[in-house]
Amino acid sequence: MWGIELQKRNKISLARQIFLSLKQSILMGQISQGEVLPSTRELAKGLGVSRNTVCDAYDMLLTEGFIVSRQGAPSHVAEGLHITQKEVVSPKEHKRERPPIRWDFKTGQPDLSLFPWPLWSQMIRRATNTLSAQQLEYSGPKGYEPLCEEIAHWLMRSRSMDVNPEDIFITSGATQAFHLLVDILHKEGHAFALESPSHPGIRTVIQDRGHLLQWMPVDQQGADISCIRDKDISTVYVTPSHQFPLGGIFPATRRAALIRLASEKDFYIIEDDYDSEFRYSGAPVSPIYSMDSSRVVYVGTFSKTLFPSLRIGFTVLPKPLQAKWKHYRNFMDVQNPVLEQVALTEFLRKRKMDKHIQHMRRVYAEKRNVLLNAIEHSFSNAVQFWGDASGLHVALQFPGMEFGKQFMLNCRNAGIRIQPVSQYCSVQDNHKDKLLTGYGHLSDTQIREGVQALFELIAKNSSGSLEFK
Template sequence: MLWIEVDRTSQIPIIRQVYQQLRDKILKGELVSGEKIPGSRELASHLHISRNVILEAYHMLLLEGYIITKPNVGTFISEGTLLRQNILSSPQKTDDNEILLDQSNLDRIDFRSGIPALDLLPLKKWSHIKSQVYLDSSYNIFGYTHPKGCLALRNSICKYLLRIRGLSCHPEQVVITSGSIQSFSILSNLLLKNNDIYIIEDPLHIEIKKTFAFNNPNCYSIPVDQEGLQTQLLPSTLNPKFIFITPSHQYPLGEVLPVQRRIELIEYARSKNCYIVEDDYDSEFHYMGAPVSTLYELAPDSVIYVGTFSKILFPALRIGYIILPPILVDSFCEYKKRSDYFTSVVDQITLSQFIDQMFLDRHVHKMRKIYLQRRNALIESLNSSFGSSVTIHGESTGLHLIASFKDVQFTEDLVSFIALQGLKIHPVWLHSSFKNFQKNSIIIGYSHLNHQLINKGIKLLKESLTTWHLGPPYTSLK
């Protein structure tokens, strides 16, 4: 008699249990082609279950071709039902990003950059607007829409950018995406062919580099200095398809590209008939004077502007946007259509109303004050703990700053050691293509950390460096 187990406490229906066990025995060859299987009454009696359960399981196997019936003879295993089994490899190690909410990981302080203060989101306002969208909108919002995105949101973004950044554009140039990474991915597919070359600044966020390299690895890196991209190093012998840059707040170093270099960059792009891709990822949060103007304002014919709401609201929203020259809009939308068709309509309309009712402006204004306080707390803690042994730069804008330490090399071993002490740090060199690039510098994101966690994190950093026996000046740190 067949060995089949029935678990009456399982959430899987008994019919399904019988079917799956018989199917698996057939696929593995434990029940071979041509072999007769027990009758329904016999198997039901053996398992102490209803005959109807067996009949239904047999019926499922019959429909899928695992068994055949011969009138007045019996039920048999069909031909060609043996499936060779492959041995699965062991699962890979879980990535850090997959365990952000793991309880065992909550005590670790992470100086990761670009994370907004999620505990301070205006969720009541957001939820109220979203509820009203569900209740008051036409049923059409639950259907398909154009890959370009909702016109209402594109209009709202244009007004917002004019108000906040002084940037003037038309809604027909705006395409809604699922965030900056999708914008970059579609752009690289759209603009690059097999042997085409593109230019990036170095260092540059490693995830952006990987996004471009996934489609085309032929990048030409130009190092940045204290004034951003070194435009004098732009290659005269190459014909790039685009130049990627973060001019308002270079990532990760935080430098601002001056107007002289902006003009040189624009003139170079025009001479090469290529585009400039401007990533304006966190410029809403400026702490020293007025915000820096966009590159797009100087040359809307040559610049593709990319923005996101991940930094000013929350990453899970998955809404970004891109401002394109009119000639690229239709082609970009076609790629977007093949990617995910369109971004959530309900969230787009909610965001549109959130912007139009000035809630986004108020939230940005509020968070700018809070992030300034957290930035100042971080600077004070660094100076108090390390004194003249630390140099701080890139702190005028955004959600992170750079701290450079004397006589420290943040090697992989040191980074791992510090992680074991409960602190995750992010060296600048991870984002550079050049060997030994600023091994003494780390990126410290502070926007998602309150004052207590900031001070605790810097204390852990100091203790870790001291324990690592780096020698002066750290062995004498007070």
């Protein structure tokens, strides 16, 4: 306690040991100046010694001026005693001098400056006012029931999905859903089938576990599932509404074929509906879940519609997977914190979510127009857009070009952060002519300047081989 370790058989008296120990801590700065020391009664109890012993020790500190005491007030540490800075030995970091990033085209980044924080704070305050002592207890791995109900209503409003709240399980974001699903759906000798390119989240978990992987190539309509027909597959992971990162929309024939195949070969489909909320043109795309809810695990998240550090997502689970999910979640981290779940319930119930998303859809649609116009202005017809109908990023194809490591380095040195599609691919030689431009978090000026900077760099790198206007 308070850095004091007593040795009862020591020749030095207990009082002196306490004195020496506290003095040392004060000198080393582990106890700061002005800090109030525990009462003699409390410290005596904590150390298992008599109160007189502690009084003696405090007297020694007082006498030597380490602590200051005023009638009736608790003793506190005197000022200006800290002599030795505790040495923090951090490994020498050899960071190369690099220019700051001026234009950051990273993907999946919402504009958090527009999040209605005062409104959210109000929901949090209300939640703190309504929580009961019972809600401070564990409530189990399924999640806050009223939240599951509101999510079911929300899925009907936003996605025309007819979901039973009993099948909805709250998660710490989509990341946790994928992690748990890899453990739950793994079958020995069977592979997880992933799109190539795809998000590294689920792929990394599968690889960390040493499970088999089967890649499905992606064209402008999403994954080509023909390559998994003759394979042993436990799970197929797809992003059908807006393929990540190429943006294709999985057409109905492929959806139906995938569901038939799942039924035939007895596998599950993980449907990652990661940014279906932000759609700017064309009609909404129904989730595969609506075609066959018994074969599909639907995964959604509020990281992009609200904010990432909220850590709330959800999954809609077929009945046969629910017992296993509860078991694994229980021994993983039990459940989400309760407070944000209560606040989010209210946010959905009051339709604040609907309003926020409507607002953000308009904002992102404008940013997208700025981006597309800037790109067309600079690159003319040397560039083709992939997946520009929805989401928070667009993939750009520059036919005939290859974006390798040197190009990326040049970008970085010019203050541009941009990702090549090839980094999400199974084999690095796929989609080498494509770049990803995330724009959700950028201002119009940043977008225009960033595109111009990118144009100059590409023009220089292509050494005249591309025809720009």
